[in-house]
Amino acid sequence: MNHPTDPHKMIQASTPAGTNPGYMPGFGNDFETEALPGALPQGMNSPQRCNYGLYGEQLSGTAFTANPPERTWCYRIRPSVKHSHRYDKINLPYWKSAPCVDPDVTSLGQYRWDPVAHTQDGLTWLTGMRTMTTAGDVNTQVGMASHIYLVTESMVDDYFFSADSELLVVPQEGRLRFATELGIIDLEPKEIAILPRGLVYRVEVLEGPARGFVCENYGQKFELPGRGPIGANCMANPRDFKAPIAAYEDREVPSTVTVKWCGQFHTTKIGQSPLDVVAWHGNYAPYKYDLRTYCPVGAILFDHPDPSIFTVLTAPSGQPGTANIDFVLFRERWMVAEDTFRPPWYHKNIMSELMGNIYGQYDAKPQGFVPGGMSLHNMMLPHGPDQDAFDNASNSNLGPDKLDNTMSFMIETRFPQHLTSFAATEAPLQDDYIDCWTSLEKKFDGTPGKK
Ligand SMILES: O=C(O)Cc1cc(O)ccc1O
Numbered sequence: 001m002n003h004p005t006d007p008h009k010m011i012q013a014s015t016p017a018g019t020n021p022g023y024m025p026g027f028g029n030d031f032e033t034e035a036l037p038g039a040l041p042q043g044m045n046s047p048q049r050c051n052y053g054l055y056g057e058q059l060s061g062t063a064f065t066a067n068p069p070e071r072t073w074c075y076r077i078r079p080s081v082k083h084s085h086r087y088d089k090i091n092l093p094y095w096k097s098a099p100c101v102d103p104d105v106t107s108l109g110q111y112r113w114d115p116v117a118h119t120q121d122g123l124t125w126l127t128g129m130r131t132m133t134t135a136g137d138v139n140t141q142v143g144m145a146s147h148i149y150l151v152t153e154s155m156v157d158d159y160f161f162s163a164d165s166e167l168l169v170v171p172q173e174g175r176l177r178f179a180t181e182l183g184i185i186d187l188e189p190k191e192i193a194i195l196p197r198g199l200v201y202r203v204e205v206l207e208g209p210a211r212g213f214v215c216e217n218y219g220q221k222f223e224l225p226g227r228g229p230i231g232a233n234c235m236a237n238p239r240d241f242k243a244p245i246a247a248y249e250d251r252e253v254p255s256t257v258t259v260k261w262c263g264q265f266h267t268t269k270i271g272q273s274p275l276d277v278v279a280w281h282g283n284y285a286p287y288k289y290d291l292r293t294y295c296p297v298g299a300i301l302f303d304h305p306d307p308s309i310f311t312v313l314t315a316p317s318g319q320p321g322t323a324n325i326d327f328v329l330f331r332e333r334w335m336v337a338e339d340t341f342r343p344p345w346y347h348k349n350i351m352s353e354l355m356g357n358i359y360g361q362y363d364a365k366p367q368g369f370v371p372g373g374m375s376l377h378n379m380m381l382p383h384g385p386d387q388d389a390f391d392n393a394s395n396s397n398l399g400p401d402k403l404d405n406t407m408s409f410m411i412e413t414r415f416p417q418h419l420t421s422f423a424a425t426e427a428p429l430q431d432d433y434i435d436c437w438t439s440l441e442k443k444f445d446g447t448p449g450k451k
Pocket residue numbers: 305306307343344345347353364377383384410
């Protein structure tokens with residue numbers, strides 16, 4: 001069990017200027033944390049009357065009988081059910097959910113985008129979400145969506161939760177604060193955060209403008225990949241995942257809660273901040289992870305392994321080894337393989353591959369795939385190094401070589417991904433992307449020998 005460093009510190013969170021009480025280490029631990037001394041019942045979950053007059057409330061992130069079950073007990077100033085009970089449908093036209101197949105949009109192809117530019121409009125976490133691709137079906141809880149967020153304005157007395165999905169957030173620019181029911185997560189580039197399904201939060205801009213990527217997972221939660229023969233260490237280590245220490249606010253001001261539910265958005269009014277959880281315990285919580293702590297394992301003699309060795313988190317689909325989503329990290333590392341074509345090989349993959357560049361240069365695409373940019377190599381569609389990368393990798397002297405200043409990621413899903421009309425027509429799609437392979441020439445001339 002994990003304890004905060006100072007479990008009895010009183011915390012009134014959170015204002016943009018407020019302090020973040022910090023984090024507890026561990027992946028999927030059974031955490032316990034309280035912002036007021038004695039707020040957490042000991043030895044039981046449902047005392048007849050809770051300390052401080054708090055209400056006990058359970059947030060279940062898996063079915064009750066799942067093995068292992070994931071749930072968190074919250075001790076809060078008011079139960080969540082105390083809201084106006086009237087939900088009004090609202091329109092967030094750029095946030096799409098699967099199935100979203102536009103007959104006028106083609107998704108069969110190799111696509112690449114420049115960074116989506118910020119606009120003059122003030123955009124929040126909700127109005128600034130731009131869906132690029134969708135896969136599967138939100139109603140049957142399979143598949144995912146990918147988004148770019150462009151955020152310039154904090155949510156003020158406005159809160160959000162997604163009943164549809166957990167959100168994996170990958171910042172590329174700016175700093176955000178996720179003030180959640182279970183505590184505060186501050187996030188900047190080179191870090192990622194996971195916001196579980198059902199968790200209420202508000203997103204504040206600590207440093208703007210903020211841009212980044214979101215993978216919305218409709219299916220089973222992200223978990224650490226099986227390490228197999230790699231053993232107990234390296235890749236993403238459990239202690240580097242951080243869950244927030246309890247933080248609450250007792251603020252009676254007219255507020256709104258927006259809910260994403262089966263692909264639609266609804267808003268309800270409440271008279272107070274819903275971030276009123278004074279203490280909690282359990283294993284269903286948001287967390288962050290510093291990508292710089294990812295310890296890559298790779299080829300140390302020859303050949304190029306499958307990119308699955310770089311999996312940070314995987315969301316199972318129910319079919320073993322075939323993920324609903326794999327989150328894969330290509331970061332700084334040494335390349336040492338002898339007599340080897342070192343960049344990714346040319347290939348076709350049943351899984352569809354969406355990539356984002358956080359910073360630097362990606363080895364298979366030295367030009368054109370820029371920080372903030374994205375690419376999609378859809379199900380079974382061939383791709384691989386561009387002409388420059390091929391030439392360099394085939395002719396360079398193969399000493400130890402550090403791939404430095406580079407961080408890109410891949411969202412790989414077993415489902416084909418469909419472009420939204422925003423991705424196809426409004427976002428800066430590079431029309432000439434496929435030309436990066438046009439000049440690859442025939443080298444075969446029937447005579448043996450390496451060419
Ligand atoms: O296509 C890509 O660039 C991603 C990728 C990287 C790699 O090292 C091996 C396979 C693969 O799909």
